Amino acid sequence: MDLIPQLGLGWLYGWLPLAIFFAVFGLVLWALPKSVVSKLYDQSEWTARQRRITRVGKVFALACTVLLVLSPLQVGSGVFWLGAVVFGLGLVGLVVALLNFARMSPGEPAIRGLYRLSRNPQWVALVLVYLGSCLAVGSWLSVLLLVALSALFHVRILAEERSCIQLYGDAYRRYMKQVPRYFLFF
Helix, strand or coil: CCCCCCCCCCCEHHHHHHHHHHHHHHHHHCCHHHHHHHHCCCCCCCCCCHHHHHHHHHHHHHHHHHHHHHCCCCCCCCCHHHHHHHHHHHHHHHHHHHHHHCCCCHHHHCCHHHCCCCCCHHHHHHHHHHHHHHHCCHHHHHHHHEEEEEEHHHHHHHHHHHHHHHHHHHHHHHHHHCCCCCCCCC
16 A cells, blocks of 8 residues: 555546445435435534534545545555455445435434444445545555544534434433444444
8 A cells, every 4th residue: 555646547546436336325315215315414403513524524525535536446456355345345334224214214213224233334334435445546645534534424423413312312312322333332
């Protein structure tokens, strides 16, 4: 892995896995009912600070995305194959988590499917998609950007959980005691 790969644009570059991700993600969102999609992006209960931190996170996400798009895939290397597996797990996990979220009963928190293992499987899966892409291009800088972005995701997740407590009350508090924030830990 290199700190900064040679940047350029070609067929076997980091844009390829990201294009697959955005196509699949877009199709899933398009297929979901509008009410479900609006719940995914609801920030009505967030503080101004949480909104500002989310905007900063978008800058890090854009920087990481641009770096990945312009970085060549390390096709054939061990790090590429590891990245491909992590990317695939993340993509499948994200689709499953979105479908689990869509099947939740109105007025109840999402607690079925992957939500029995993690309170935030969509975010964990998104980090895996990006981590897999970072590994596939062999860039330490993209991994460092992803680490910073993940810390900002954490602030967003805290805001989402606060919103869920306000919406679902004790049912969500019980759920928080039973299910970790990020799968096996936290």
